[in-house]
Amino acid sequence: MSIETPVDQPESPTNRPESTHRMKEWFSRDYVRKIIAIFIVLTIIIIPIAWLVIHFLELSGGPASSIMEELETTIFVFTLVSAPLMAITAAVLIYSLFGWGSIKSEDPPMQENPAIRTNAVAVIGWTAATSLLAAFLVIWGLVELATITADSYGSTPSSQQPNATKQIDVNVTGQQWVWSFEYPDQQKIQSDVLVVPINTPIYFNVTSKDVVHSFWVVEMGVKIDANPGAVTNTGFTANKLGTFNIRCAELCGLHHAYMETNVQVVTQDQFDSWVREQGGKRTA
Amino acid sequence: MSQTAVIHEQMAVPQPKQHGKPGGFLAHTNIFTGLIGGVVAAGVTYFIGDKLVPWGTQNADFSQVGLNALVFCTFVAWVIGFMAGIGAFAGPIRWALGHDLTHDDAEYMAGKGQGRMKYWKYTTDHKVVGIQYLVMALVLFGFGGFFAMLIRTELGATWREVFDPNFYNSLIGTHGIVMIIAMIIVVAGPLGNFIMPLMIGARDMAFPRLNALSFWLLFAAVPPLVLNLVMGGIRDGWTVYQPLGTQAPIGMIGYQVCIITFAFSTGIAGVNLITTIVTMRARGMTWARTPIFIIGTLAAAIMGLVWFPMFQYAQLLAASDKVIGTSFYIPQSGGSVWLYENLFWLLGHPEVYVIVVPATAGILELMVVFLRKPLFSYKMAVAGFAGVVGISAVVWVHHMYMTGFAPQAGYPFMLSTELISIPFGFLVLVMLGTLWRGKAWNRLPMMAVYAVIFDKIIGGITGVYLSDVPVDQYMHGSMFVVAHFHYMLMGAGLFAAMGVIVYWFPKMTGRMFDERIGKIGFWTAFLAFQVTFLSMFVAGLQGMPRRVLQFDNAFDISNWISTIGAYCIGIGMLIFLYAVITSWRNGKVAPSNPWGAKTLEWQTETPVPLENFPVLPVVTSDPYGYGIPDPYLKVEEELDQDDNETVGAR
Ligand code: HEM
Ligand SMILES: [Cu+2]
Ligand SMILES: [Cu+2]
Numbered sequence A: 001m002s003i004e005t006p007v008d009q010p011e012s013p014t015n016r017p018e019s020t021h022r023m024k025e026w027f028s029r030d031y032v033r034k035i036i037a038i039f040i041v042l043t044i045i046i047i048p049i050a051w052l053v054i055h056f057l058e059l060s061g062g063p064a065s066s067i068m069e070e071l072e073t074t075i076f077v078f079t080l081v082s083a084p085l086m087a088i089t090a091a092v093l094i095y096s097l098f099g100w101g102s103i104k105s106e107d108p109p110m111q112e113n114p115a116i117r118t119n120a121v122a123v124i125g126w127t128a129a130t131s132l133l134a135a136f137l138v139i140w141g142l143v144e145l146a147t148i149t150a151d152s153y154g155s156t157p158s159s160q161q162p163n164a165t166k167q168i169d170v171n172v173t174g175q176q177w178v179w180s181f182e183y184p185d186q187q188k189i190q191s192d193v194l195v196v197p198i199n200t201p202i203y204f205n206v207t208s209k210d211v212v213h214s215f216w217v218v219e220m221g222v223k224i225d226a227n228p229g230a231v232t233n234t235g236f237t238a239n240k241l242g243t244f245n246i247r248c249a250e251l252c253g254l255h256h257a258y259m260e261t262n263v264q265v266v267t268q269d270q271f272d273s274w275v276r277e278q279g280g281k282r283t284a
Numbered sequence B: 001m002s003q004t005a006v007i008h009e010q011m012a013v014p015q016p017k018q019h020g021k022p023g024g025f026l027a028h029t030n031i032f033t034g035l036i037g038g039v040v041a042a043g044v045t046y047f048i049g050d051k052l053v054p055w056g057t058q059n060a061d062f063s064q065v066g067l068n069a070l071v072f073c074t075f076v077a078w079v080i081g082f083m084a085g086i087g088a089f090a091g092p093i094r095w096a097l098g099h100d101l102t103h104d105d106a107e108y109m110a111g112k113g114q115g116r117m118k119y120w121k122y123t124t125d126h127k128v129v130g131i132q133y134l135v136m137a138l139v140l141f142g143f144g145g146f147f148a149m150l151i152r153t154e155l156g157a158t159w160r161e162v163f164d165p166n167f168y169n170s171l172i173g174t175h176g177i178v179m180i181i182a183m184i185i186v187v188a189g190p191l192g193n194f195i196m197p198l199m200i201g202a203r204d205m206a207f208p209r210l211n212a213l214s215f216w217l218l219f220a221a222v223p224p225l226v227l228n229l230v231m232g233g234i235r236d237g238w239t240v241y242q243p244l245g246t247q248a249p250i251g252m253i254g255y256q257v258c259i260i261t262f263a264f265s266t267g268i269a270g271v272n273l274i275t276t277i278v279t280m281r282a283r284g285m286t287w288a289r290t291p292i293f294i295i296g297t298l299a300a301a302i303m304g305l306v307w308f309p310m311f312q313y314a315q316l317l318a319a320s321d322k323v324i325g326t327s328f329y330i331p332q333s334g335g336s337v338w339l340y341e342n343l344f345w346l347l348g349h350p351e352v353y354v355i356v357v358p359a360t361a362g363i364l365e366l367m368v369v370f371l372r373k374p375l376f377s378y379k380m381a382v383a384g385f386a387g388v389v390g391i392s393a394v395v396w397v398h399h400m401y402m403t404g405f406a407p408q409a410g411y412p413f414m415l416s417t418e419l420i421s422i423p424f425g426f427l428v429l430v431m432l433g434t435l436w437r438g439k440a441w442n443r444l445p446m447m448a449v450y451a452v453i454f455d456k457i458i459g460g461i462t463g464v465y466l467s468d469v470p471v472d473q474y475m476h477g478s479m480f481v482v483a484h485f486h487y488m489l490m491g492a493g494l495f496a497a498m499g500v501i502v503y504w505f506p507k508m509t510g511r512m513f514d515e516r517i518g519k520i521g522f523w524t525a526f527l528a529f530q531v532t533f534l535s536m537f538v539a540g541l542q543g544m545p546r547r548v549l550q551f552d553n554a555f556d557i558s559n560w561i562s563t564i565g566a567y568c569i570g571i572g573m574l575i576f577l578y579a580v581i582t583s584w585r586n587g588k589v590a591p592s593n594p595w596g597a598k599t600l601e602w603q604t605e606t607p608v609p610l611e612n613f614p615v616l617p618v619v620t621s622d623p624y625g626y627g628i629p630d631p632y633l634k635v636e637e638e639l640d641q642d643d644n645e646t647v648g649a650r
Helices: A019-028 A030-046 A049-058 A066-099 A120-153 A268-283 B024-028 B031-052 B062-086 B090-097 B103-109 B115-120 B126-156 B165-188 B190-199 B208-230 B251-279 B292-323 B337-371 B378-394 B407-419 B421-435 B444-467 B469-475 B479-509 B515-542 B553-586
Strands: A168-175 A178-183 A189-191 A194-197 A201-208 A213-217 A222-226 A232-237 A242-248 A260-266 B004-007 B011-014
Touching (some): A030 A066, A049 A066, A066 A120, A066 A232, A066 B444, A120 B407, A120 B469, A168 A194, A168 A222, A201 A222, B024 B103, B031 B062, B062 B251, B062 B292, B103 B208, B126 B208, B126 B553, B165 B190, B165 B208, B190 B251, B190 B292, B251 B292, B292 B337, B292 B378, B337 B421, B378 B421, B407 B444, B421 B444, B444 B469, B444 B515, B479 B515, B479 B553, B515 B553
Parallel strands (some): A194 A260
Antiparallel strands (some): A178 A189, A201 A232, A213 A222, A242 A260
């Protein structure tokens, strides 16, 4: 078979030029430049999605706790980091269709494409880049997890000992298809909405009377399953006044869709008077 | 009838004695005798169980258990009766009677001289089994797709309940599990059976009778599942978490029997695929010359074989809780809901790759042909598949971050899950590298490649969010997850499956696929898919839980958009289906190698003769020798030496 030298590769293999020269030559190729240009444009287009995502996350009034704030940062950073990945893939797809002309090629290409079987630079570079990216995501995630665990439990993850002073315990019980809350230290008040004071760590003991439910305090960024026969824990410190959503995030039968309630974040004074009122009702 | 048969044209082997006509008992069985057998066995079991066994006399609770047991036995009887009726037990019985199969019997069982009837019988020919799987997958997609439309109708009608909540929950569960089964079989079934043996230059699968067994077990598994809708439904999603599943009506038993049976089917199919690939590749087809689709099929078969038993046991124990009152999963009596969840996800996660890996491998295979360019870094593709198979064994807990069963588990499983993105990235590089500097032939299968890579990137990136425990604390159980896995399963799985089926359509059916109509359907579905599921991401971000039929008004707009999109997907798929059916019935007759591909399956004639190849092919190189060798690149010796001749007489 006769080997035609491709147009953009003037040298023959015997007098292979130096690597720096080859790199320069590579970057000077028309298609490389165009792909890089498309890549940059796409990255610029994709990056604003990070703000859009945060916008959607905050539509219902959050974030209302430091956990949710940290979580939004993570989502934001992950979106930024994946933007170039998305862009480079899309750039190659677009150039393949319109630049190399796949879109208008009616006939099978005969022997006209280069037989690139592998390329050490691409393989090693890509592996290194994706590994670094994965390492970054993993480390970010591990640190983040330790932080939000501390925020949730008011403790270090290893000791599991609550260390906050003014902590309030709440026992959460899921039952087909209502949530109920009990305040063991506040005269065992029972309530079907969650009322919590602002800036106070709240610690939840979550369980279920029947099937698996999942206790999701949406704007606080907190979720934990309510299992029959076991107690699971989570917690948060609200930092925004207002009313937020609690939903069930695990299919639990007929009226799962309606298994929702609210969390009211109030000031310490309001909370105290609420406790007095509720507690009063109990003793009266 | 001759008492000897010529094998490999050289050696005469003494044959066992022929008893009666070729095929023996199997000459009288087909799907209809199977149905009769199944229905009769089920009916008799139900009758005897109902009338003669004193269920419900012991205590008040026992009556429910009694009904469950009765229904369980009835479904099991259906499966056994069906298999008996179609002749699945003929083999062992003949063996016990000492009536070994003769060559003529074997040929009869492979479908020789039976015309179209062979598709309705316990036929061992891998090409017949492949077609049977294809039709089965299409039927299941029909069911699942119809249910999807109903689900979206409910979600789009934000102002009212269209369905009873129990029925809605059953719809979700049935849609989910039907689609999962359909996706598991849609590539590995038709192509793993029809194309794979041809591609490796074999005359059939390693175990032709097990091949028929695996298909008909799948067939028998489906009616109990679909019948659940008239028996109270699977109201628990496709995951059927316990103990909710224990509360469920008897329809749940249908799900359990279906899974238990289907797991046998996949196990048998897995053994068959693995053995065939490992032992029956053509002379000269070393591992490095094995087409990548074969490697992908092997990877999927290994994962299915290893992990399906977990799912099977998860359901076996669940059935036992329901039927004989054990308490594996009932916390009040010492069981654990987390046991179920772990067993379930031990399969549940690898299964995603069982779906995506063969579809991806098929895509790689066809890219090469339409680009007339070698696969970029074959070794990296193999490493990618191997990495996915390996790591997928140790990531299942990422589905259980929020169960609270081990808060510390978040750390190691977040690590393992994010590591999967590295081998996954290998496959992306292989795809991009193969596209690099290539002008591709603009045909539907090739265009599917672009669609699939796009979806895969979106699915992959959103998957990274979900693998992060803190983020999953928000996303878990929300519509975001639903949108993410549809990008993987449908965007990267189903669209790839459509591409590869169109690619191998001429070989399988002997007809050319009508791309003019098919294209309209494909692109309608693809664009509508983006609309549907991108806006579902938005609902998830806003905090909409999954598996709900009524919700906060805040989610209305994105749900309306999703529903309109979903209807358009439905329309697109119907157009595509129309193209499949019309091309199959009266498309242009296909030449034996319409794409000019180099893999072996295209080198034999179409329609493929019973024995596949007149003489077994010998392979001298990998099938990727296309294009102008690049003077810069060091090409490995062995790949260099040949003149692209892959088929030769021995
Ligand atoms: C026409 C295209 C499809 C549409 C419009 C669609 C739509 C939906 C919807 C709305 C849900 C319910 C989400 C929820 O509330 O939890 C769902 C669930 C699901 N879908 Fe699809 N789907 C489609 C195709 C597929 C395909 C091809 C698969 C392939 C595997 C699939 C697999 C699933 C699974 C596993 C579930 C989860 C069921 C569960 O929650 O238990 N779907 N789908
Ligand atoms: Cu629920
Ligand atoms: Cu998973």
